[in-house]
Amino acid sequence: MSEPSTSSASAPEQMPPGVMEALLRPSGNRPASRTLESFSDGVTEVSVVDSDSQVNKYDLLCPRPGCGSIILRTGVGKLVEKPSVQMEPADCTPSLLAPMPEPPALTHWWLVAPSPMEFENIGFSKPLINDAGPQMKLLICAECDLGPVGWSEVGGTEFWLACSRVGYRA
Numbered sequence: 001m002s003e004p005s006t007s008s009a010s011a012p013e014q015m016p017p018g019v020m021e022a023l024l025r026p027s028g029n030r031p032a033s034r035t036l037e038s039f040s041d042g043v044t045e046v047s048v049v050d051s052d053s054q055v056n057k058y059d060l061l062c063p064r065p066g067c068g069s070i071i072l073r074t075g076v077g078k079l080v081e082k083p084s085v086q087m088e089p090a091d092c093t094p095s096l097l098a099p100m101p102e103p104p105a106l107t108h109w110w111l112v113a114p115s116p117m118e119f120e121n122i123g124f125s126k127p128l129i130n131d132a133g134p135q136m137k138l139l140i141c142a143e144c145d146l147g148p149v150g151w152s153e154v155g156g157t158e159f160w161l162a163c164s165r166v167g168y169r170a
């Protein structure tokens with residue numbers, strides 16, 4: 001492999017790997033975020049073993065390009081596989097968020113407990129009207145209101161972030 005000379009590196013196909021991504025990254029001090037989908041090994045790649053559980057290996061961010069508000073710091077969320085939850089009407093998934101599998105199919109969540117103080121930044125919706133079970137609140141970005149990225153029971157001590165709906169500062 002020979003070193004390309006600087007004078008011949010102007011064509012886009014000769015750009016070293018990573019340069020385009022760096023150019024496309026939003027400017028300013030907002031961290032770049034990756035989606036869960038972009039990791040080939042999915043949740044195993046974004047989690048790390050911490051004593052008896054698996055926790056988030058990276059800071060979790062709002063997935064909206066240009067927002068990137070930090071939702072949860074590394075190591076605070078516990079990886080749990082449990083049934084999916086329909087957080088919005090099935091036919092209107094917000095365009096920036098991954099669709100959830102149809103309950104009761106299993107999916108991965110970051111469990112945050114025991115209080116919202118564990119979050120770096122988080123917003124809550126009004127309680128949803130739900131005749132079938134306990135009242136539920138939706139978790140949204142505290143800065144841009146993008147959501148739902150997760151849910152909690154009203155008055156509960158467990159807060160569930162969908163692994164597929166947050167960005168990862170990797």
Ligand SMILES: [Zn+2]
Binds near residue numbers: 141
């Ligand atoms: Zn946001």
